[in-house]
Amino acid sequence: MARVVVLGAGAMGLAAAYHALKLGHDVTLLEAGPQPGGMAAHFDFGGLSLERYYHFVCKADRPTFELMDELGIGDRMRWVGTSMGYYVDGKLYPWGDPVSLLTFPKLSLIEKLRYGMMMFVQTKRRDWSTLENVSAKTWIERWCGATVYRKLWKPLFDLKFYEYADNVSAAWIWTRIKRVGNSRRSLFQEEMGYIDGGSDTLVRALVTEIERMGGRIELGCPADEVLSEAGRVVGVVAGGRTFAADAVISTVPTPQVARLVPSLPDEWKAKYDAIENIGVICVVFKLRRSVTPHFWVNIIDPNFEIPGIIEFSNLRPTGDTIVYVPYYMPTTQPKWSMDDAYFRQEAFGYLKRLNPAITDDDFIDMHVGRLRHAQPVCPPGFLSIIPPVETPIAGLQVADTCFYYPEDRGIAESVRFGAEMARRIA
Known part of the structure; x- marks a missing residue:
């Protein structure tokens, strides 16, 4: 048995902790935020439990299905015929x-x-x-x-x-x-999936099983430093406490790694620092009226400064209409610093243009989420830029969503990667 500390309780961290416990290790999971789930975490949207950032399931997402079956929630998958639209120069076309x-x-x-x-x-x-x-x-x-x-x-x-x-x-x-x-x-028919109850169904099932197997989850406990001696990891300092460790699995964003592990060689710190990320400001609306009949709409119009919208209620039944309006951008963009009210007004104006029948009376509620490290930037040759998962410090593994390359961010890849990192524990 090894004493394992996992940093980050997103889907990858939860999966790593779960599989490490199955292998007989002693596991502590440290999460900086107030709840587990990472990008898959939910919030209370006027009585509706909803993902902060939209998720959908594809038929190729086998790691998700296998984990759900293992956790006894395989019957919670739902499949829906969905569609896409292209809004070009003021007109919506099916796609x-x-x-x-x-x-x-x-x-x-x-x-x-x-x-x-x-x-x-x-x-x-x-x-x-x-x-x-x-x-x-x-x-x-x-x-x-x-x-x-x-x-x-x-x-x-x-x-x-x-x-x-x-x-x-x-x-x-x-x-x-x-x-x-x-x-x-x-x-002629696209088909996407969702988990009944949202991603939180999977997150809660993982948390329950981790705790049942004796794992500990520390919320509101951001890691300050990964400690090492003689080239081997020995613990993590977090929240004023030191957690002894024979192995550490870090799933925090790579831009934080150099600060978090000061004992890494400088050339390794430079590798993590070289990976670029863009942020997202995700505006979520609850409306009385549907915007379009499509799950997702790509937008090509000079009057819009967003690449598209996701009408999530066309995938998962939510009662009222739920629409995500994501603003992806490097955090160096001046627009990143604008307040929530600005994005509420602009994004709602876009929805009115997409469907002129929408009025102010259709507005029910709004939520704005911000994430600085939402999307890794993967240039040509990116495979050679990504450092190995196992670092020069024995017992320390580091990965975030950019390590899924060429796959994009997603729960299935998080689950797969978390399991692989657990199996690497010596």
């Missing part, structure tokens, strides 16, 4: 199936055929190695042409990645296309 593509008026017939071929081929592709050193811009232009990239992709990248927009890895984009593209009921 995501062959008929929608062929009737879309903003592309020529040749462009439509090239785009459709790209989507079909990439859902079948297995090897991503040739995409590793190519930018998404270059890759999409090769398949569809520069005009398609400019019309359909560049505005979305610009409003999510800003100065990094033209230097995002093709491998990272490919995994998103493949994951969503393979989550279908048929060629």
Whole structure:
């Protein structure tokens, strides 16, 4: 038995703690926030338990299904036929199936055929190695042409990645296309999943099982320093206390690692510091009226400074309409410092433009969440930038969502990675 301290009670930290306990280790889980779950944590939205940041499940998310079965909540998965829309220059178009593509008026017939071929081929592709050193811009232009990239992709990248927009890895984009593209009921019907009760159902089940097996979860206890002696981890200082450890699993954002582990070699600190992240300000609305019939809508319109919206109530039944309006941006952007009232007014104005029938009377409630390290920026060649999970300090493992590359952030990857880190404990 090893004394294991896990830093961060998001999905990856919870999974690591759970699997370490199953292997017979003594586990303490330290979480800086007031509740477990990380990006999957819920909040009380006027009596509705809701994720702070939207989540959905795809049919390829096997680690999630296997863990839910193991925890006895496998019957809580639900599947729904969903759809996508494209809002272009003031008009909403259906998207995501062959008929929608062929009737879309903003592309020529040749462009439509090239785009459709790209989507079909990439859902079948297995090897991503040739995409590793190519930018998404270059890759999409090769398949569809520069005009398609400019019309359909560049505005979305610009409003999510800003100065990094033209230097995002093709491998990272490919995994998103493949994951969503393979989550279908048929060629004409997309199908997404949700957990009955939301992500909190899985979080609570993990917490319950961790505590049943003797694990300890310390909330409101941010880690201050990982301690080491003679090149081996010996403990963690957090909340004025020292937690002895034979092994430490850190799942906190990589920009915090250099400060948290001062005994790391300088070249390793530089590796963590080199990984860029963008933040998100996520405005969540509760409304009396639906905005669109779609689960997600991409937006390409000069009057909008967001790349899209998620009408979450078109996936998970929530009673009133629930809409997420995410503002992704580097935290160096001046807009990041604007207050919640600013985003409430601007985002609600966008919803009114998307559906002119919406009025102030349709507004019920609003919530704003902010996260500084929401999305790692994955440039071409990113695989060579990511440090190994096992650090030069024996017993210390470090990973956050950027280590899932080329996969994107998601509960399934968090669950998979947490289990792998638990198995590495000597």
